[in-house]
Amino acid sequence: MKAVTLQDLADTLGVARSTVSRALRDDPxxxxxxxxxxxxLARDLxxxxxxxxxxxxxxxxxxxxxxxxxxxxxxxxxPYFATLLEGIASVAEDAGxxxxxxxxxxxxxxxxxxxxxxxxxxxxxxxxxxxxxxxxEVLAGGSAxxxxxxxxxxxxxxxxxxxxxxxxxxxACDRLADAGHRDVALVTGPVNAAYARAxxxxxxxxxxxxxxxxxxxxxxxxxxxxxxxxxRRLLELGPVADAWLFGNDAMAFGALGALQTAGVRVxxxxxxxxxxxVPPAALLGLTTVHQPIRALGxxxxxxxxxxxxxxxxxxxxxxxxxxxxxxxxxxxxxxAVPSHGATEDVT
Amino acid sequence: MKAVTLQDLADTLGVARSTVSRALRDDPxxxxxxxxxxxxLARDLxxxxxxxxxxxxxxxxxxxxxxxxxxxxxxxxxPYFATLLEGIASVAEDAGxxxxxxxxxxxxxxxxxxxxxxxxxxxxxxxxxxxxxxxxEVLAGGSAxxxxxxxxxxxxxxxxxxxxxxxxxxxACDRLADAGHRDVALVTGPVNAAYARAxxxxxxxxxxxxxxxxxxxxxxxxxxxxxxxxxRRLLELGPVADAWLFGNDAMAFGALGALQTAGVRVxxxxxxxxxxxVPPAALLGLTTVHQPIRALGxxxxxxxxxxxxxxxxxxxxxxxxxxxxxxxxxxxxxxAVPSHGATEDVT
DNA sequence: ACCCTGAGCGCAACCGGTTGCGGCTCGTCA
DNA sequence: TGACGAGCCGCAACCGGTTGCGCTCAGGGT
Numbered sequence: 001m002k003a004v005t006l007q008d009l010a011d012t013l014g015v016a017r018s019t020v021s022r023a024l025r026d027d028p029x030x031x032x033x034x035x036x037x038x039x040x041l042a043r044d045l046x047x048x049x050x051x052x053x054x055x056x057x058x059x060x061x062x063x064x065x066x067x068x069x070x071x072x073x074x075x076x077x078x079p080y081f082a083t084l085l086e087g088i089a090s091v092a093e094d095a096g097x098x099x100x101x102x103x104x105x106x107x108x109x110x111x112x113x114x115x116x117x118x119x120x121x122x123x124x125x126x127x128x129x130x131x132x133x134x135x136x137e138v139l140a141g142g143s144a145x146x147x148x149x150x151x152x153x154x155x156x157x158x159x160x161x162x163x164x165x166x167x168x169x170x171x172a173c174d175r176l177a178d179a180g181h182r183d184v185a186l187v188t189g190p191v192n193a194a195y196a197r198a199x200x201x202x203x204x205x206x207x208x209x210x211x212x213x214x215x216x217x218x219x220x221x222x223x224x225x226x227x228x229x230x231x232r233r234l235l236e237l238g239p240v241a242d243a244w245l246f247g248n249d250a251m252a253f254g255a256l257g258a259l260q261t262a263g264v265r266v267x268x269x270x271x272x273x274x275x276x277x278v279p280p281a282a283l284l285g286l287t288t289v290h291q292p293i294r295a296l297g298x299x300x301x302x303x304x305x306x307x308x309x310x311x312x313x314x315x316x317x318x319x320x321x322x323x324x325x326x327x328x329x330x331x332x333x334x335x336a337v338p339s340h341g342a343t344e345d346v347t
Numbered sequence: 348m349k350a351v352t353l354q355d356l357a358d359t360l361g362v363a364r365s366t367v368s369r370a371l372r373d374d375p376x377x378x379x380x381x382x383x384x385x386x387x388l389a390r391d392l393x394x395x396x397x398x399x400x401x402x403x404x405x406x407x408x409x410x411x412x413x414x415x416x417x418x419x420x421x422x423x424x425x426p427y428f429a430t431l432l433e434g435i436a437s438v439a440e441d442a443g444x445x446x447x448x449x450x451x452x453x454x455x456x457x458x459x460x461x462x463x464x465x466x467x468x469x470x471x472x473x474x475x476x477x478x479x480x481x482x483x484e485v486l487a488g489g490s491a492x493x494x495x496x497x498x499x500x501x502x503x504x505x506x507x508x509x510x511x512x513x514x515x516x517x518x519a520c521d522r523l524a525d526a527g528h529r530d531v532a533l534v535t536g537p538v539n540a541a542y543a544r545a546x547x548x549x550x551x552x553x554x555x556x557x558x559x560x561x562x563x564x565x566x567x568x569x570x571x572x573x574x575x576x577x578x579r580r581l582l583e584l585g586p587v588a589d590a591w592l593f594g595n596d597a598m599a600f601g602a603l604g605a606l607q608t609a610g611v612r613v614x615x616x617x618x619x620x621x622x623x624x625v626p627p628a629a630l631l632g633l634t635t636v637h638q639p640i641r642a643l644g645x646x647x648x649x650x651x652x653x654x655x656x657x658x659x660x661x662x663x664x665x666x667x668x669x670x671x672x673x674x675x676x677x678x679x680x681x682x683a684v685p686s687h688g689a690t691e692d693v694t
Numbered sequence: 695a696c697c698c699t700g701a702g703c704g705c706a707a708c709c710g711g712t713t714g715c716g717g718c719t720c721g722t723c724a
Numbered sequence: 725t726g727a728c729g730a731g732c733c734g735c736a737a738c739c740g741g742t743t744g745c746g747c748t749c750a751g752g753g754t
Contacts, residue, residue, distance in 0.1 A: 003461065003463065003740095005739095005740055005741085006740065006741060006742095007740075007741095015703075015704085016703070016704045016705075017704090017740085017741080017742095018703080018704065018705080018706095018741090018742075018743075019702085019703060019704075021740095021741060021742060021743085022703090022742090022743090025742085027743095029701080029702065029703075030702070030703080031701080031702060031703090034702080034703085046461070048458060048461035048462045049462065049740080049741070050403070050462060050463050050739085050740050050741070051399075051402075051408075051459075051462040051463050051464040052398075052399045052400075052402035052403040052408065052463055052739085052740080052741095053399075053403050053709090053739070053740035053741045053742090054740080054741060054742085055398075055399035055709095055741095056397070056399040056400050056403055056708095056709045056710065056711095056739090056740080056741075056742095057708075057709050057740085057741055057742045057743085058709095058741090058742080059709080061398075061399065063447070066448075071437070071440060072432075072433050072434075072436035072437040072439075072440055073433060073437060075433070075436075076429050076430065076432060076433030076436070077433075077626070079426070079429070082423050082426070082429040082432075083423065085419075085423060085429075086419050086420060086422070086423030086424075087419075089419035089422075089423070089448065089449070089450045090418070090419040090420060090450075092419075092449075093418060093419055093449065093450060093451045098447050098448070098449055098455070098459070098464070099447070099448050099449070100410070100445050100446070100447055100448070101413075101436070101445070101446050101447070101448040102436075102439075102440065102445055102446070103436045103437075103440060104440045108445070111395060112398075112445070114350065114393070114395035115395045115396065115397060115398040116350065116397050116398050116399055117398040117445070253630055256630075257630070279424070279627075280626075280627040280630060280631075283600055283603075283604070283627060283630070283631055284627075284630055284631065350710095352709095352710055352711085353710065353711060353712095354710075354711095362733075362734085363733070363734045363735075364710085364711080364712095364734090365711095365712075365713075365733080365734065365735080365736095366732085366733060366734075368710095368711060368712060368713085369712090369713090369733090372712085374713095376731080376732065376733075377732070377733080378731075378732060378733090381732085381733085396710085396711070397709085397710050397711070399709085399710080399711095400709070400710035400711045400712090400739090401710080401711060401712085402711095402739095403709090403710080403711075403712095403738095403739045403740065403741095404710085404711055404712045404713085404738075404739050405711090405712080405739095406739080463740095
């Protein structure tokens with residue numbers, strides 16, 4: 001199955017390659033007649049222009065890269081990334097740009113850009129170091145359309161879409177304090193990740209601002225399993241805290257499981273608050289700080305598409321708010337409902 | 348920022364372009380000395396071969412396409428696809444092949460293949476019609492590496508990875524019958540989708556084989572919202588069935604929510620069984636038929652990678668089994684635990 | 695009858711690698 | 725000392741589109 005080329009069309013039509021090319025691209029220099037003939041033959045023969053050849057002459061590929069910073073199992077275990085990808089893929093679909101995807105710890109994206117494989121890039125800022133940023137900025141200077149998602153390690157002129165975590169976190173802490181909570185435990189993300197430290201700091205600050213105290217801290221790895229492990233460590237210490245705050249929902253999910261097998265009642269014995277509001281959170285009734293993940297992805301892709309068209313747009317910081325559900329109680333007085341065990345009803 | 352090309356290296360080194368090319372590709376015809384010089388300069392100047400030019404001469408791009416059959420919001424609302432993608436991306440990462448991704452109702456994948464944008468393809472069989480299959484088979488004949496995931500509309504010689512739904516579904520029905528269930532309701536996927544009809548038929552057959560009867564049927568669209576809507580329709584009819592079977596987990600999730608707001612107890616009043624065993628199912632305690640989604644994705648990508656290397660591998664049908672959780676009870680005698688409402692504990 | 699104009703098309707170069715083949719420069723052996 | 729072969733490298737064509745430029749030819753004006 002040899003692919004049909006411009007030359008093939010030209011040969012069977014007895015015209016020059018250039019004529020066929022122009023006819024297909026609606027060049028006014030071509031007579032309506034030949035244009036029709038060419039188009040008809042192209043359709044009949046199933047002609048599709050070779051992407052590589054086209055990318056070679058025009059100096060771009062029309063593809064946008066999305067490089068997730070970790071391995072696939074990590075990335076997709078967290079609904080956050082899937083939701084982000086949903087937003088990204090959604091506007092990519094509308095704009096008609098294919099996305100080149102990779103989930104890998106190694107920074108494929110820079111190679112992709114240099115090889116001309118992609119014209120634009122959405123980079124997740126979470127794992128990025130300062131020197132990564134610097135290299136990306138150089139690339140962006142060279143007409144690459146780059147957008148960052150998530151807090152970068154330092155300020156950058158790259159258009160970035162982030163969230164302001166403060167309102168949601170403050171609201172959560174206020175709510176807990178109003179409900180009579182006093183001593184909270186904090187389960188953070190990876191200690192060596194700047195964004196995780198920043199978020200933990202914000203939890204701490206708001207906790208104290210609300211008149212509560214962080215009496216215990218555990219570190220997770222942002223995964224469900226890590227959250228479960230952190231919960232078990234916390235439980236071994238005994239029931240010191242009456243509210244647990246998490247760096248993200250995935251860890252909260254794991255903790256919820258651990259608490260259940262330990263027979264600890266939520267929210268009666270301990271309230272649980274996550275961060276992200278990924279889709280399963282609503283299913284599980286997890287109280288959590290909502291960030292508009294899908295919108296983040298959409299906006300990032302819109303930035304890239306705009307930059308591709310030559311009119312760069314500024315980044316944006318979305319807001320957050322508290323999404324209150326069943327893992328916190330709204331009033332300090334809890335009804336005694338000690339029903340637990342394997343035969344408990346799910347609804 | 349002009350990209351550095353082979354010619355640039357050749358010029359500053361005073362040699363021919365071809366020499367540089369050969370030196371970089373370890374051609375034995377090049378002396379160790381010049382090879383060293385070339386490589387050093389390439390490194391110093393940050394040379395990266397242009398992907399388009401390379402793809403043009405070698406007749407392939409090294410990219411594999413993954414085209415999901417529906418729009419992004421639909422695709423990513425269902426954890427099934429994310430999990431599948433996890434498997435796909437995982438082995439793609441190991442093999443070092445980038446994946447070109449699109450979620451779109453329009454069949455981009457065929458254009459991609461014809462344009463030479465991708466060498467291989469993973470196509471989701473669910474939405475494929477017979478003539479789509481035929482066209483894909485033609486492409487595959489032309490050295491495209493294609494693998495199908497999910498039941499195709501008809502038999503095909505394309506390597507396909509599927510699941511055998513029978514064991515899991517039979518086990519579920521047997522379990523339900525043993526637990527004393529008699530009348531079941533069935534919530535199917537889209538009626539116009541062959542795979543959904545096939546799965547519904549299998550539920551029906553196994554239900555009867557287990558001595559139960561399908562007393563009611565509702566049709567959903569495979570989404571959570573569709574499942575909730577179907578559940579509400581079922582509830583309006585009154586409590587005729589004591590077990591609900593679903594075409595997939597997403598719909599079961601929606602139904603669980605609807606049941607909860609309706610005050611119907613699960614599993615006391617009605618048992619719920621899903622299909623897929625997506626990650627949130629374990630979180631929610633949903634009894635469901637497990638299919639190894641991630642393994643499906645991995646195997647499909649392995650098939651493509653193998654075909655790319657020239658040694659085609661056969662497809663595979665994975666098995667299914669019942670994953671019994673809290674939305675079914677293991678014994679017919681249910682303890683009376685009527686605790687419900689907004690203040691109920693989550694764990 | 696002659697020139698000018700412009701529409702319509704072909705020629706050829708170019709994008710950046712890849713590769714067959716031919717040629718030059720040594721070293722070796724007779 | 726001359727022939728021969730191996731080792732190294734350059735020339736040029738090619739992959740499949742794109743595009744500047746120039747050529748041809750028909751038609752209109754004087």
